[in-house]
Amino acid sequence: MLDTKNSMAEVVYIVDDDAATRISIDNLIRSVGHKTVQYGSAVDFLASGGFERPGCLLLDVRLPGISGLELQQILGKQQATMPIVFMTGHGDVPMSVKTMKAGAVDFLIKPFREQEMLEAVDTALKRDRLLRAERDKVAEARKRFDSLTPRERQVLRLVMDGKMNKQIAFELGVSEITIKIHRGSAVKKMGATSMPELVKMAALLDLGED
Amino acid sequence: MLDTKNSMAEVVYIVDDDAATRISIDNLIRSVGHKTVQYGSAVDFLASGGFERPGCLLLDVRLPGISGLELQQILGKQQATMPIVFMTGHGDVPMSVKTMKAGAVDFLIKPFREQEMLEAVDTALKRDRLLRAERDKVAEARKRFDSLTPRERQVLRLVMDGKMNKQIAFELGVSEITIKIHRGSAVKKMGATSMPELVKMAALLDLGED
């Protein structure tokens, strides 16, 4: 019962080249019940593949080899959207602005107050849960949509545009009964049990959007 | 034909207590075809009520009376979400991070490159158009939804949950034909011509969301 609440599989990754700092932060984060993993460089973190796991990243700006800023770029180019909290002793405004524009959760100046860091971690983990939940829903919808035949996809798009079966039939130059067949199997494959549910799934896929 | 493209009714508001800086920025912004209005203080800008008009705000952090930071807070508490580009000669990292977290588009250090400023303005205006378009759609949907009777709203919510007329009738303890009546007038009042369209409108109002 030690592992309660929001620390399930979530890991707070700490990447800093200074061992003392790392350990200090590690203790702080673990004191509120989060799991942690430390790395001394961006390369080590990347090699671990942990960036795909649920959690967040506490990242020093200055690092040997790949810098924190570069790591953010690299992660950004992937689908990996792990929330990042930057830490630095020597930060300037343009640097902080750049990272924030790129989606960083926070940018803390060492030495920071413990409370600041803990709040940033909370925000980051919360954001990760939201993004992850959204991404999973989209991925599931995408998977189902990809299982449709080309014709089924085509029909589904027109259905999402609010067109009636007979109109779709006319547009595609086929008979209405054919549309009914395609529509029926499309809906079944998508796993929707009602029109509203289907429309919400389609919205996740940018189908028939305004 | 001088007023083309994206400068229709959009105004770039410049708030800075230094007249020379103001004029310099004003010239720059107008040189690329944007309309501008200058203010020497946050109070003057607020008094003008311009924050509800389409456009963006170039805001000095240091201002007499209400500071730029405070102005951002004030605007944030309203529905007014005018995109803000901060400018300052003496900014620190915590300040820039705070404003970025509060939604600022950019945070520029004087002296800045002209290109930086123009790009920030473009981003800000683009964001304003998007937010404004979204806000208008929501407002329109809200207006129509508010014109429904309580019963119609209730029925519509259940329809958005994917429930059939007969199920809704059972849940509300009335006959199915009654539901059909309410549903029919609700759909008509909402102005939707198809289920997908209706669901999308409902999504804007957080009706029957997952």
Added chain:
DNA sequence: AGACGTATCATACGTCGGTATAGCTTGCGC
């Protein structure tokens, strides 16, 4: 009292969506 909006219900009719059954063609891979 009368007008109005809201809510309720019934009957009837027409449209739309959905499925089952059954048959046809085409193209691809083995």
Added chain:
DNA sequence: GCGCAAGCTATACCGACGTATGATACGTCT
């Protein structure tokens, strides 16, 4: 060539949806 998925079509039937017609009841505002 054979099997198979995809696509197309027809007939038939049923349930869900929608609307028109007509009616009752209740509360509010004037």
